[in-house]
Amino acid sequence: xxxxxxxxxxxxQKYWKENQTFQADNESDKTKFYxxxxxxxxxxxxxxxxxxxxxxxxDIYARYKRHKGYNVLHPxxxxxxxxxxxxxxxxxxxxxxxxxxxxxxxxRRQLDQIGFSFDWSREVRTSDxxxxxxxxxxxxxxxxxxxCKDADQAxxxxxxxxxxxxxxxxxxxxxxxxxxxxxGAADWKSFSSRKKQEILAKYRLTYxxxxxxxxxxxxxxxxxxxxxxxxxxxxxxxxxxRKKMKQWSMRITAYAQRLLDGLDKLDWPQPLKDSQTNxxxxxxxxxxxxxxEGFDQKEAVIEVFTTRPDTIFGVSFMTLAxxxxxxxxxxxxxxxxxxxxxxKATSKKSERDRMSDVKTISGEFTGAFALHPxxxxxxxxxIGDYVLxxxxxxxxxAVPCGDQxxxxxxxxxxxxxxxxxKNVDISEEACEDKEALIANSDFINDLPGKKxxxxxxxxxxxxxxxxxxxxxxxxxxxxxxQRYWGEPFPVYYRDEMPVMIxxxxxxxxxxEVEKYLPTSDGKPPLGNAHVWAWDTNENKVxxxxxxxxxxxxxxxxxxxxxxxxxxxxxxxxxDAGNKEQFAGKEALHYWQDVDLYIGGSEHATxxxxxxxxxxxxxxxxxxxxxxxxxxxxx
Numbered sequence: 314x315x316x317x318x319x320x321x322x323x324x325x326q327k328y329w330k331e332n333q334t335f336q337a338d339n340e341s342d343k344t345k346f347y348x349x350x351x352x353x354x355x356x357x358x359x360x361x362x363x364x365x366x367x368x369x370x371x372d373i374y375a376r377y378k379r380h381k382g383y384n385v386l387h388p389x390x391x392x393x394x395x396x397x398x399x400x401x402x403x404x405x406x407x408x409x410x411x412x413x414x415x416x417x418x419x420x421r422r423q424l425d426q427i428g429f430s431f432d433w434s435r436e437v438r439t440s441d442x443x444x445x446x447x448x449x450x451x452x453x454x455x456x457x458x459x460x461c462k463d464a465d466q467a468x469x470x471x472x473x474x475x476x477x478x479x480x481x482x483x484x485x486x487x488x489x490x491x492x493x494x495x496x497g498a499a500d501w502k503s504f505s506s507r508k509k510q511e512i513l514a515k516y517r518l519t520y521x522x523x524x525x526x527x528x529x530x531x532x533x534x535x536x537x538x539x540x541x542x543x544x545x546x547x548x549x550x551x552x553x554x555r556k557k558m559k560q561w562s563m564r565i566t567a568y569a570q571r572l573l574d575g576l577d578k579l580d581w582p583q584p585l586k587d588s589q590t591n592x593x594x595x596x597x598x599x600x601x602x603x604x605x606e607g608f609d610q611k612e613a614v615i616e617v618f619t620t621r622p623d624t625i626f627g628v629s630f631m632t633l634a635x636x637x638x639x640x641x642x643x644x645x646x647x648x649x650x651x652x653x654x655x656x657k658a659t660s661k662k663s664e665r666d667r668m669s670d671v672k673t674i675s676g677e678f679t680g681a682f683a684l685h686p687x688x689x690x691x692x693x694x695x696i697g698d699y700v701l702x703x704x705x706x707x708x709x710x711a712v713p714c715g716d717q718x719x720x721x722x723x724x725x726x727x728x729x730x731x732x733x734x735k736n737v738d739i740s741e742e743a744c745e746d747k748e749a750l751i752a753n754s755d756f757i758n759d760l761p762g763k764k765x766x767x768x769x770x771x772x773x774x775x776x777x778x779x780x781x782x783x784x785x786x787x788x789x790x791x792x793x794x795q796r797y798w799g800e801p802f803p804v805y806y807r808d809e810m811p812v813m814i815x816x817x818x819x820x821x822x823x824x825e826v827e828k829y830l831p832t833s834d835g836k837p838p839l840g841n842a843h844v845w846a847w848d849t850n851e852n853k854v855x856x857x858x859x860x861x862x863x864x865x866x867x868x869x870x871x872x873x874x875x876x877x878x879x880x881x882x883x884x885x886x887x888d889a890g891n892k893e894q895f896a897g898k899e900a901l902h903y904w905q906d907v908d909l910y911i912g913g914s915e916h917a918t919x920x921x922x923x924x925x926x927x928x929x930x931x932x933x934x935x936x937x938x939x940x941x942x943x944x945x946x947x
Contacts, residue, residue, distance in 0.1 A: 347907045348387045349910050353391060439800075454936075460488035496512075571940075589918060814852075884931075
């Protein structure tokens with residue numbers, strides 16, 4: 314008998330569609346099983362071979378589980394915001410919504426032709442206002458939360474305000490910016506409204522700050538590290554430079570330890586877990602404070618994190634990242650031209666290139682000197698592109714006899730390479746006398762490595778020139794993009810301070826614009842919108858001409874990055890039709906989490922890290938029943 318696949322496939326695909334054969338039930342006596350694929354970006358080229366490669370595997374398993382009597386959720390949707398559609402719009406003038414819709418139709422036709430058993434009743438699209446309404450809602454929850462280290466969870470920011478009102482912030486143990494000032498209850502009451510908001514911003518889980526970013530002039534937008542390949546943009550191969558811009562950031566660093574600990578209970582491939590472990594980069598050591606000669610403590614102190622404080626007596630120079638905030642202040646007039654030129658050249662390199670370039674040695678002397686915290690010796694301060702502003706403190710105490718890069722740098726610039734003084738007396742009395750300090754007392758020399766580190770750390774703390782510290786390589790995630798085709802921030806600005814739009818007025822929809830490029834004065838594409846202001850009386854978007862900074866205010870011009878909508882979509886599938894919540898509690902408690910997740914390991918330090926962060930946050934705030942969303946990943 315001949316197998317007429319065209320006829321048979323068409324017959325059964327029609328039957329499945331008419332009878333909703335693969336539609337999952339949120340109320341079932343059967344045991345649940347949730348099979349999920351990483352949803353595709355609907356490009357104009359349609360499916361590529363990598364898509365069905367994974368989808369076929371997940372589909373086989375979903376069908377198997379159905380035959381075994383499980384209630385199987387196997388959904389599909391589209392990660393439909395992003396740069397490619399916008400670039401196509403720039404080139405052709407077609408609205409990204411139009412091209413995205415056409416591309417989705419192609420994808421759906423191809424997926425149906427293959428015959429996958431998806432529950433299409435739960436389809437989501439990140440560019441659908443009914444979907445990104447809830448992405449905006451999550452952003453607002455993050456803005457209105459802080460991370461309490463004592464409770465080890467996110468809490469409402471209103472709780473923090475109540476504490477400030479009664480006792481100030483001197484006893485607060487929370488994730489926050491480094492430069493938070495201490496104040497009492499009386500101080501808090503005396504602060505202006507703006508001052509209070511500026512202080513709260515230093516605690517919020519999403520906040521505005523001046524951040525070093527990867528700026529691509531040709532694309533007119535900020536790029537994440539994983540969007541840069543060999544120093545140029547992955548999309549189009551354009552030059553990328555480092556630039557300081559005011560950006561929204563997510564305080565993912567507050568979750569660094571929990572993101573590490575959570576890996577232990579996940580059945581994920583070990584190489585993928587190793588990638589996240591290395592990216593988070595936990596290390597134990599000490600923070601050391603170096604005074605800068607000629608400046609008082611309030612003006613210029615260089616803080617260094619080191620995992621080997623016991624090597625502090627081998628320091629012969631310091632290296633700052635070119636972007637370090639003190640560089641401009643401490644550079645002498647004789648060195649300013651050379652430093653400025655070097656910083657400009659460094660800005661054209663991505664962080665990834667600077668990390669991977671172990672052969673090229675470059676740097677410039679600032680002309681300034683730090684004072685060794687124990688000996689008081691003058692230590693020359695250099696800048697070098699092998700030090701990153703985003704890692705640690707952006708400064709290193711260079712120990713050329715103990716570190717290869719420091720050694721290479723010292724040899725190249727003919728700097729001294731002393732031995733590490735292990736035979737030292739770090740008592741209070743000895744530290745007052747340099748000769749006694751470096752005398753051969755056999756004090757450190759007789760200690761094993763870990764104990765030597767402990768002894769030196771205690772000496773730093775006793776003398777109030779440093780302290781023991783756990784450091785993470787992970788940095789807060791930049792969350793702004795200078796693009797059109799992305800989720801609008803539900804934010805307007807009153808007296809230059811961000812204010813959230815009330816959630817009952819969401820979604821804040823993307824406005825129409827004539828051009829998808831940045832404006833002539835460098836504003837993001839939304840700067841081209843003529844109707845993009847928020848009327849606080851009418852609670853709606855109105856013409857920019859009505860902005861009076863009394864009742865009508867300008868809206869945020871940046872949009873959210875591509876990873877915003879993909880950081881929670883797996884929860885939306887559980888209750889995709891819900892108009893009142895991002896997902897109902899009954900559906901969430903029934904499905905709980907993903908039993909099998911299939912996708913690419915290239916997402917290890919992007920989507921898979923950010924989505925775990927959002928999951929833990931939503932769990933902390935009581936919106937989700939579990940703090941990890943995918944038990945098993947292939």
